[in-house]
Amino acid sequence: MKGMEYVATEKGKIAIRPATISDLDALVRLLGELFSIEADFEVDAARQRRGLSMLLDSCGKHRCMLVAETQGRVVGMASAQTLISTSEGGLAAVVEDVVVADGRRGEGIGGMLVRAVEHWAADCGVLRLQLLADRTNTPALQFYESQDWKSTRLICLRKTVNPQ
Numbered sequence: 001m002k003g004m005e006y007v008a009t010e011k012g013k014i015a016i017r018p019a020t021i022s023d024l025d026a027l028v029r030l031l032g033e034l035f036s037i038e039a040d041f042e043v044d045a046a047r048q049r050r051g052l053s054m055l056l057d058s059c060g061k062h063r064c065m066l067v068a069e070t071q072g073r074v075v076g077m078a079s080a081q082t083l084i085s086t087s088e089g090g091l092a093a094v095v096e097d098v099v100v101a102d103g104r105r106g107e108g109i110g111g112m113l114v115r116a117v118e119h120w121a122a123d124c125g126v127l128r129l130q131l132l133a134d135r136t137n138t139p140a141l142q143f144y145e146s147q148d149w150k151s152t153r154l155i156c157l158r159k160t161v162n163p164q
Contacts, residue, residue, distance in 0.1 A: 012070045014109055016116045019056060019065040019077065026074035027052050027067070034099040038134045040158075055079055064093075064120045068100065068109045076100040078113035080121065080129070088127040093117075095131035105139075114147050132156050 019027065031048045035041040055065050061082075068076030078098045085092035095117055100109045121129055131149070133140050 014075070014107070014112060015069045016066055016112050017069060019067045021053075021056055023067055023074050023077075024049060024052060024056070027065075027077055030074070030077050030099045030101060031097060033102055034097060037137060040134070055081075061124050064117060066113055066116050066120075068113055075104045076109045076113055078117050080117050082124065082126060085128060091124065091126045092128040092130060093121050093124075093126045095129055098131070110143055111147060 028045050028048050031052070032043045032045065035043045035048070052065075055063055063082070064078075064080045066078050067074045076099060079096045080093045081096060082091045082093045084090070095114075098110060098113055098117075100107075100113075118129065131144070133144060135141075
């Protein structure tokens with residue numbers, strides 16, 4: 001990411017910046033908020049901490065982990081990872097987690113995070129972004145639509161391999 005984005009809101013100045021290991025506790029809390037409203041996932045702080053640590057250890061050209069911060073407090077996060085798309089003939093990226101703390105939604109923080117991920121993707125030569133959203137999470141679906149994301153006719157399937 002070329003630089004931090006700052007925007008002043010009614011509740012203070014928001015900075016979008018790369019996440020660091022010192023943000024881990026806040027990131028785990030944010031994922032807890034997100035997974036508590038998604039039927040396909042469960043809140044498991046140890047597993048979320050392990051996954052976040054893996055992402056933070058390898059951020060760079062193929063992985064991105066950003067936070068929204070105000071007054072020294074992390075109030076949002078977004079992550080993305082690249083993969084090779086045969087349909088695009090190049091890189092695509094999966095936006096894995098976009099979440100804004102419950103009391104801070106509606107301030108434009110989510111849009112700032114998504115734009116920052118889009119800038120990271122463009123800098124990395126990514127040709128397509130994709131994400132999964134809970135089909136019953138109407139506010140999230142409306143948010144992504146407002147950010148010019150389009151739904152597809154594809155469905156997501158999953159299978160657990162080597163469960164721990």
